Amino acid sequence: MNRFQNSTKGISRGVLLMGLVSLAMADAVAGGTVVGALGSADTEVRSAIPALSRIMLAVMAIMAIVGAISVYGKWSNGDPDTRKSAASWFGALIFAGLVLLVVRAVFGVS
Numbered sequence: 001m002n003r004f005q006n007s008t009k010g011i012s013r014g015v016l017l018m019g020l021v022s023l024a025m026a027d028a029v030a031g032g033t034v035v036g037a038l039g040s041a042d043t044e045v046r047s048a049i050p051a052l053s054r055i056m057l058a059v060m061a062i063m064a065i066v067g068a069i070s071v072y073g074k075w076s077n078g079d080p081d082t083r084k085s086a087a088s089w090f091g092a093l094i095f096a097g098l099v100l101l102v103v104r105a106v107f108g109v110s
Contacts, residue, residue, distance in 0.1 A: 056096065056099075059096070
């Protein structure tokens, strides 16, 4: 490593340490209100997850219907791009489902 890389590594560690110290001091000065605010935000987000899940499932159903109509239209017209279109719609649905699963797993909602 050259001198520049060593100095930037030290600077980045210093900035990280200063950030952590300032967060700890801010929490101490605020009397723990930061922790209380984070706790209430967590509770509010967890309570919104079931509604978000239902909305996401409705969006996925609409995506499936629109995708099926689009692929059927391409297939009926003899478009050579039908497989690619079907794969992209199917992939989008899988991605949306995985996003829903990850959000539910991160916030611990079953």
